[in-house]
Amino acid sequence: MKKRRLHNHEDEHIDESWLIPYSDLLTLLLALFIVLFASGSINNDKLQQIMISMNSALKGQGSSLIMKENAGVTKQLQNSKGEEEKQQEKEKLQNLMGQIEDYIDRRGLNKVISIKDEPKGIKLSLKDIILFESGSADLKGNSLMILNDLLDLIKQVKNPISIEGHTDNVPITGGRFKSNWELSSARALSVLYFFEEKGIPSNKLQFTGFGEQNPIYPNDTLEHRQANRRVDITILKTD
Known part of the structure; x- marks a missing residue:
């Protein structure tokens, strides 16, 4: 009976520490998919950094790296969006200028x-x-x-x-x-x-x-x- 109680007590304290790096890995994969979805492609250097973070997460060292990587991904997306908007505005204004020039010419x-x-x-x-x-x-x-x-x-x-x-x-x-x-x-x-x-x-x-x-x-x-x-x-x- 004593051995049986000891066995049950051990069952109640199963080691769940493996869940921490697993959840970190899922978070990192989510960040990766967001980048791939937003840009359609990803810089090789950036991909390598993400893979390093994934490797660290598997070793239980990834929490802080993931936070930094997520911050870097967010900043990259914001910068990319800003540059894209500037380029779109430039193209629209250049197109507008061409149309106005045509109007001025046509009307003499x-x-x-x-x-x-x-x-x-x-x-x-x-x-x-x-x-x-x-x-x-x-x-x-x-x-x-x-x-x-x-x-x-x-x-x-x-x-x-x-x-x-x-x-x-x-x-x-x-x-x-x-x-x-x-x-x-x-x-x-x-x-x-x-x-x-x-x-x-x-x-x-x-x-x-x-x-x-x-x-x-x-x-x-x-x-x-x-x-x-x-x-x-x-x-x-x-x-």
Whole structure:
């Protein structure tokens, strides 16, 4: 009877320490499958690191290594996603720029609208003559169709839009506005309101009036002053 009780007592204390490395191994395999599923392929060096961790897990040494490996996998996935999103945005903006260039060419608007890829985004410059009467901030009737056409293209992307008003250095005398600051701001705001009415969310829009402070050319000729009077519409990059 005594031997039997001893035998039963030993049965109640079965060594289950093998479950720890086994659970670590399952966790590591799960991390591996996540990486393979997310990227479709895996770097050889990264795979080798994972295999080392798996080997350590089998030897009962893998808990801390698995935690580090999982952190590395998460960071790698986040970086990969960020780079992919940046590349997708770049391709969309380049495609948009090509479509706008085609529109400008087809409509014969090269003398009044220009487009340029700048570090902060794709910038459209529209001379004031196509948008406003002299000294006015009210959009002209024929400008609405052009802005609407451009907006149909711009709506393909969800990037923020910056609208800037610019004037030449000729002082304003009389009329509705007291200065070029006010005129440039009012013109930018008119374009902003038009975009908002056409469905661009207000939190994606911003405007600035620069007056005569940012000329493209010296204000020394009629042609240069006309070029300086403009509204710049920039589809901003988000990176």
